[in-house]
Amino acid sequence: MIRKEINPHFEDYVFNWEQTFQFLVGGYGSSKSYHTALKIMLKLLQEKRTALVVREVFETHRDSTFSLCSTIIEELGAQKAVQAVSSPMHIRFANGSRIIFKGMDNPSKLKSINNISLIWIEECSEVKYEGFKELIGRLRHPFLKLHMILTTNPVSKGSWTYRHFFKDELKKRFILDDEALYKKRIVTVGDTYYHHSTAEDNLFLPKSYIRQLDDMKEYDPDLYRIARKGRFGVNGTRVLPQFEVMKHETVMKQIDRISNPLKRTGMDFGFEESYNAVIRAVIDPEQKYLYIYWEYYKNKLTDDMTAKDLDELRGKQELIKADPAEPKSIQYFRQNGFNMIGARKFQGSRLQYTKKIKRFKKIFCSDRCIHxxxxxxxxxxxxxxxxxxxxxxxxxxxxxxxxxxxxxxDYEVTDLKAEPDVKQRPNRKRR
Incomplete structure (x- = not known):
């Protein structure tokens, strides 16, 4: 008989083994890692299993997951049944269970491990997506039920953890609205169990620590969102805060209402890692609005294949301004009926072009332009x-x-800061 006091918000989680995947996301100090270590220790005391605990860098286990498991052994008074061995790091159970600690910085060592029925990926957002998929392949056992637990602090919505477990705009894949998780705290979707936690859920946390987290709101809002609220979002300073997504039909209706629309098309070249990207946009010069209504985005295609894809732009008056660093490609497109020339590129052009785009009051993008x-x-x-x-x-x-x-x-957005005050303009006499 083992008695152990745990935080109430984690009671359901510690004893829940229904789903294959269990995804825990939360703020600093919420005790998600502690309760995961406890959950695994209790499971392995009851059943003979081999568990694999993974972090991106192997040595970080020593002061985190391995240390937690060692502490829990002492708290449970289970030293006779469980032994923590520091070199090499592993934990042995009297019933034959064991916990192995590995790092994704040396993935070759994972290949020799067999009959893994339970994997815990700590700080999973630090592990690469390819590594996560590799670990799913390592999760196999002839008769035991399989489980994978992932724990993390939330990072950017661009991370693989968000795209895989919540929604992926590129692949039009939706699993769960993260806002629903923050509201309900515990959600099950299919074979995945979701758990959200914050510092308030850890009743053993000193109030002074929570006050330190609260202070982050004043000097680091991004870190406050992650550490205090435990929520995904955009990390850092956004380049285009005026960027908005709009239904394609609405974008086209708005464009039709522009009294003097200016149409612009641009192309960036790429092949292996980079992409051929084409953007068609319309400027509302009066409102200082930019509408993006069409995109092309592919790589690993030769110029002839790309030209075939872009056939609707061939033989038109529509001018395409392209990356001047690729004169050979520009010449090929010109010879094949595209009205294409190189754009200007000069020292500091990246900064100047970016500032130009930032001067638009609003940037509306069609929901069809997913990339x-x-x-x-x-x-x-x-x-x-x-x-x-x-x-x-x-x-x-x-x-x-x-x-x-x-x-x-060739378009310059008026810098509003440079415009003179109307009241200060001199009166002009009519002639």
Missing amino acids: TIYELQPLTYAADKDGHLKEDRFTIDPHTLSALWYALD
Whole structure:
């Protein structure tokens, strides 16, 4: 008989083994990792199993997962039934169960492990998506029920954890609205159990720690959202906060109402890692609104294959401004009936083009332009080692932004700060 006091919000979780996947997301100090370690220890005391505990970097186990399991052994008074061995790190149970600790920084060592029926990925957002899928393949046993537990602090909505367990805009895949999880706290969808927690759920946490988390709201809102609220979002300073997604039909209706529409098309070239990206947009010069209504986004295609894909632009007066770093490709498209020229590219052009786009009051994007939405809606600035923003560098390489740069090459958005006050303009006499 073992008696152990646990936080009430984790009671259901600790004893729930119904689903194959169990995804725990929450803020700092919520005790999700502690209760996961406890859950696994209790399971292995009851059943003979081999559990694999994974982190991205192997050595980080020593002060986290391994330390937690060692502490729980002492708290349960189970030293006679369980032994924690520090070198190499593993835990042995008297009934034949064992816990193995591995890092994804040396994935070759995973290949020799057999009959794994339980995997815990701690800080799963740090593990690469390919690594996660590799671990699913390692989860197999001839007769025991299989389980995979993932614990994490929420990061960006662009992370694989959000796309896999909640929604993926690119693949039009929806599993669960994260807002519903924050509201209900515990949700089951199919064979996945979701659990959300914050510092309030840890009754053993000192109030001074919670006050420190609350203070983050003033000096680091992003970290406050992650650490205090335990919620996914956009990390960092957004490049285009005025970017909005709109139904395609609505975008086209709005474009039709523009009295003097300016149509622009831009193209960025790519092949292996980069992408051929084409953006068609319309400017409302009076409102200073930009409408993005059409996109093309593919890679690993030769120019002739791309030209075939873009056949609807062939033989038209529609001017395509393209990446001037690819004159050979531009010449090929020109020879094949495309009205294409190279855009300007100069020292500092990345920064100037980005500032130009930021001057639009609103940027409306058709919901059909899924790659544009994926890249530009959450796009944030990169930072240097001191945390200072780089205004011409971003956390990803956004090919749709490059295409938009070139599309707007010959258009200048009025800088509102540079406009003189109407009241200060001199009166002009009519002649």
